[in-house]
Amino acid sequence: MNDQMNQALKTRAAPDERLPRYQQVRDDLVHRIAVGEWGPGDAIHTEAELSLAYGISTGTLRKAIDLLVAEGVLTRSQGKGTFVRRPRFDSSLFRFFRFKSRAGDDVLPTARIAGRTVEAPPAAIRDSLALTADALAIRLARWRLIDGKTVLAEDIWLPKDGFEPLLDLPFESFGDLLYPLYESLCKQVVATAMETLRVEQADRAIAKALDVSPNSPVIHVQRTAFNFAGRPLEWRSTKGAAAGFQYQIEIR
Amino acid sequence: MNDQMNQALKTRAAPDERLPRYQQVRDDLVHRIAVGEWGPGDAIHTEAELSLAYGISTGTLRKAIDLLVAEGVLTRSQGKGTFVRRPRFDSSLFRFFRFKSRAGDDVLPTARIAGRTVEAPPAAIRDSLALTADALAIRLARWRLIDGKTVLAEDIWLPKDGFEPLLDLPFESFGDLLYPLYESLCKQVVATAMETLRVEQADRAIAKALDVSPNSPVIHVQRTAFNFAGRPLEWRSTKGAAAGFQYQIEIR
DNA sequence: CAGTGGTCTAGACCACATG
DNA sequence: ATGTGGTCTAGACCACTGT
Numbered sequence: 316m317n318d319q320m321n322q323a324l325k326t327r328a329a330p331d332e333r334l335p336r337y338q339q340v341r342d343d344l345v346h347r348i349a350v351g352e353w354g355p356g357d358a359i360h361t362e363a364e365l366s367l368a369y370g371i372s373t374g375t376l377r378k379a380i381d382l383l384v385a386e387g388v389l390t391r392s393q394g395k396g397t398f399v400r401r402p403r404f405d406s407s408l409f410r411f412f413r414f415k416s417r418a419g420d421d422v423l424p425t426a427r428i429a430g431r432t433v434e435a436p437p438a439a440i441r442d443s444l445a446l447t448a449d450a451l452a453i454r455l456a457r458w459r460l461i462d463g464k465t466v467l468a469e470d471i472w473l474p475k476d477g478f479e480p481l482l483d484l485p486f487e488s489f490g491d492l493l494y495p496l497y498e499s500l501c502k503q504v505v506a507t508a509m510e511t512l513r514v515e516q517a518d519r520a521i522a523k524a525l526d527v528s529p530n531s532p533v534i535h536v537q538r539t540a541f542n543f544a545g546r547p548l549e550w551r552s553t554k555g556a557a558a559g560f561q562y563q564i565e566i567r
Numbered sequence: 568m569n570d571q572m573n574q575a576l577k578t579r580a581a582p583d584e585r586l587p588r589y590q591q592v593r594d595d596l597v598h599r600i601a602v603g604e605w606g607p608g609d610a611i612h613t614e615a616e617l618s619l620a621y622g623i624s625t626g627t628l629r630k631a632i633d634l635l636v637a638e639g640v641l642t643r644s645q646g647k648g649t650f651v652r653r654p655r656f657d658s659s660l661f662r663f664f665r666f667k668s669r670a671g672d673d674v675l676p677t678a679r680i681a682g683r684t685v686e687a688p689p690a691a692i693r694d695s696l697a698l699t700a701d702a703l704a705i706r707l708a709r710w711r712l713i714d715g716k717t718v719l720a721e722d723i724w725l726p727k728d729g730f731e732p733l734l735d736l737p738f739e740s741f742g743d744l745l746y747p748l749y750e751s752l753c754k755q756v757v758a759t760a761m762e763t764l765r766v767e768q769a770d771r772a773i774a775k776a777l778d779v780s781p782n783s784p785v786i787h788v789q790r791t792a793f794n795f796a797g798r799p800l801e802w803r804s805t806k807g808a809a810a811g812f813q814y815q816i817e818i819r
Numbered sequence: 820c821a822g823t824g825g826t827c828t829a830g831a832c833c834a835c836a837t838g
Numbered sequence: 839a840t841g842t843g844g845t846c847t848a849g850a851c852c853a854c855t856g857t
Contacts, residue, residue, distance in 0.1 A: 567639030
């Protein structure tokens with residue numbers, strides 16, 4: 316184990332003594348995940364080990380882990396262990412869109428990269444990505460298709476710093492899911508995201524891309540994705556015809 | 568205390584022995600709320616009393632209450648007690664719509680009842696309300712206004728059985744919020760609801776009511792509301808112009 | 820079988836609210 | 839001062855997983 320790794324392992328989020336112990340432990344576990352001590356899919360230490368190491372009872376440790384499970388950071392499997400959850404919300408648009416194939420069943424659309432440039436991002440996107448004024452970004456145009464028809468049009472911006480390997484990748488090698496690619500090729504792990512949904516009317520470009528009539532309603536989802544440390548990794552805009560759209564929620 | 572009440576208090580949900588104790592206790596507490604032993608705003612018994620009565624430790628009882636707090640059924644206040652939560656989601660449309668007054672600040676729209684009939688509900692609504700084939704329903708047409716302009720048009724269906732007092736109420740006495748009225752006048756408490764959101768294009772009637780151009784995008788929220796026992800109490804359709812619409816969500 | 824998380828106990832003490 | 843929920847302990851035993 317090299318010094319750098321050693322340092323990372325020793326690093327601890329400064330515990331706020333005013334907080335309950337289970338909160339301090341929760342914060343420290345998040346920190347250890349953020350610095351990469353455990354990655355997605357890894358098992359963290361056992362409850363017995365952790366409670367001993369932190370000097371707390373198993374009940375208190377379980378409460379700390381309960382919080383992280385509720386937040387979606389960890390998952391527990393009886394008899395197996397506690398694991399860092401791998402968020403797989405490349406399919407999260409299924410919250411909003413129901414796509415049917417010609418055969419009638421729900422399908423995940425395939426993806427095609429239609430363009431790739433390096434640009435200075437507009438101010439709004441630069442702010443969302445927390446970039447400095449002179450930083451560059453990678454911009455991807457991406458289409459999502461079902462049965463060869465474009466159902467979603469995406470405009471994606473990534474910090475050039477951290478995603479440079481994408482610049483050398485042939486379009487055909489991107490595959491249908493970007494987040495596994497970010498992880499394997501760029502060592503960037505998406506942990507959470509914020510999405511904002513609006514309804515717009517199709518302009519000429521979108522109407523043509525989606526093959527709908529101009530001014531017909533279009534769903535516009537803007538997503539900003541973050542890693543475990545809270546750094547913004549991706550700004551994404553997705554547009555699709557409102558006709559196939561449905562969203563359901565329970566209220567209390 | 569009369570016999571009927573006595574009976575209600577003695578009633579217990581048949582505990583499923585295969586479930587953990589904290590689940591059985593959770594189920595029983597829900598049942599006691601559903602039969603009216605405690606209503607919205609009431610304090611339930613203290614942790615000490617309940618753990619003694621159920622013959623479980625405080626830790627197990629707390630886990631049962633934790634579940635109900637997470638579900639939004641109860642709220643806890645340190646030093647005061649644990650209370651049945653009063654859901655106040657007549658304002659839930661703020662999840663979807665942002666209304667601005669002429670002055671520019673967020674406002675809750677006022678309400679006006681525009682019509683009231685007793686009808687046999689269409690099959691879809693009858694099913695949603697779990698009514699028998701020959702049951703009648705009360706139908707309300709309701710407008711939500713800001714600065715005198717209609718921003719939402721609502722179509723509301725209620726089981727006639729349970730909501731008859733509404734038939735004698737003058738339109739002006741309905742007020743801006745329906746759920747408090749259901750509770751005070753009809754003794755019907757809304758506990759949860761399911762909402763489904765779609766985007767449509769305005770037909771002539773809606774376009775005129777909302778003062779938008781025909782075929783412009785319209786948000787359609789369909790809500791079914793339930794009491795604590797899970798009985799559907801209300802079927803509601805709300806339509807508003809998509810222009811003022813925005814929805815935000817965090818994903819993990 | 821050994822090891823993991825899941826359930827549960829029988830308390831103790833602390834922090835906050837109210838009279 | 840009293841009573842409430844909030845935190846925490848130091849275990850025990852159970853249910854499930856994989857060897």
